[in-house]
Amino acid sequence: MPLPDRDFDVTEVAVPWRLLTDAGHEVVFATEHGGTAPEADPRLLSGVLFGQLGAEPEPIAFYRQLTEDPAYRAPLGWRDVVASEFGGLILAGGHAPGMRQYLDGAELRDRVTEFWALDRPVGAICHGVIVLARTIDPATGCSVIADRRTTCLPKYMERSAYYLTAWRLGRYYRTYPAYVEDEVKSALRTASQFERGPRELSRRGTAIDDGPAFVVEDGRYVSARWPGDAYLFAKRFAALL
Numbered sequence: 001m002p003l004p005d006r007d008f009d010v011t012e013v014a015v016p017w018r019l020l021t022d023a024g025h026e027v028v029f030a031t032e033h034g035g036t037a038p039e040a041d042p043r044l045l046s047g048v049l050f051g052q053l054g055a056e057p058e059p060i061a062f063y064r065q066l067t068e069d070p071a072y073r074a075p076l077g078w079r080d081v082v083a084s085e086f087g088g089l090i091l092a093g094g095h096a097p098g099m100r101q102y103l104d105g106a107e108l109r110d111r112v113t114e115f116w117a118l119d120r121p122v123g124a125i126c127h128g129v130i131v132l133a134r135t136i137d138p139a140t141g142c143s144v145i146a147d148r149r150t151t152c153l154p155k156y157m158e159r160s161a162y163y164l165t166a167w168r169l170g171r172y173y174r175t176y177p178a179y180v181e182d183e184v185k186s187a188l189r190t191a192s193q194f195e196r197g198p199r200e201l202s203r204r205g206t207a208i209d210d211g212p213a214f215v216v217e218d219g220r221y222v223s224a225r226w227p228g229d230a231y232l233f234a235k236r237f238a239a240l241l
Contacts, residue, residue: 001090002030002078002108003038007098010044010055011227012125014062016090017069019234025241027071028086032101032108034077037067041096043172049165055227056204078107083114088241093126093153093226095161095175103127103175109135116144121240125224125233126153127180133187143187149218150188151195151225155181160201197225204228210235 003013017027031038040063047054055063066072083089089112093099102108112135116122124132129152132145140146158180161173176183185194197214205213205228213232215224220240224233 001027001092002081002102002111003075003092004094004098004100004102005031005036006039007041007094007096008038008092008102009094009126009227010040010063011059011230012092012094012128013040014055014059014066015227015230016092016123016234016237017066017072018062019231020238020241023238023241025087025238027069029072029075030078030081030111031075032078032105034075034080036075037073038075041094041098043096048172049168053161053165056206058207059227059230078105078111081111083111083118086115086120088121088123088237089115090237091122091124091128091131093124093128095127095153095158095173097175099127099175103130103134105131113138113144119220121220121222121237123222123224123233123237123240124150124152125229126226127175129153129184129223130180133184142189145184145221146187146189147193148188148221149193149195149216150184150221150223151197151214151216152184152223153180153226154196155179156199157201157226200228205231207231 044055137144203212210232213229222236
């Protein structure tokens with residue numbers, strides 16, 4: 001699970017880590033330079049606006065546990081990742097400014113290219129799908145997900161969060177001028193490959209209730225929209241493994 005040095009989404013990292021670890025898998029982390037534990041977006045731990053819009057209590061508890069994991073405290077460097085040594089790849093998301101290190105990371109995309117060629121399970125959630133959209137398959141010259149069905153953070157979610165908070169937080173919820181959905185769609189052969197899922201702005205899936213959650217599976221690739229899908233996303237990824 002590669003990460004930026006800071007600002008990743010609490011839920012999209014901690015929930016898959018907890019569920020996969022509980023299922024008996026070893027989760028290895030990697031940051032750009034390695035060696036130092038990364039840090040989640042602090043607003044998601046304390047509440048984005050007036051204590052609201054942050055992560056739910058259980059994912060926050062998982063994150064507190066995660067920060068004690070030796071693999072998290074001493075991550076690999078992206079350059080040190082040998083794709084063939086891993087059974088699966090998860091690309092988590094986040095929207096705060098620190099995410100650009102990860103979303104713009106050319107070295108990370110090189111590792112993703114190598115991993116994609118192995119035909120092993122790949123999961124991407126929210127902004128994490130941008131990494132795949134920007135990763136070029138050398139055999140085709142197109143994005144590695146050009147022929148895949150996928151979801152990602154829908155435009156209506158990103159826009160709603162921005163409009164709700166811009167008066168206080170500026171462009172906190174707008175990582176780039178382009179919406180995530182628009183960039184991902186531009187990487188696909190046809191817009192019909194993008195699946196937005198049911199409209200949802202508040203209810204989130206949990207460990208025991210997948211009702212509000214939505215994921216898209218296409219072969220060994222699974223994608224999800226936002227933190228509210230994290231539990232179902234982790235379950236489906238675990239099933240692929």
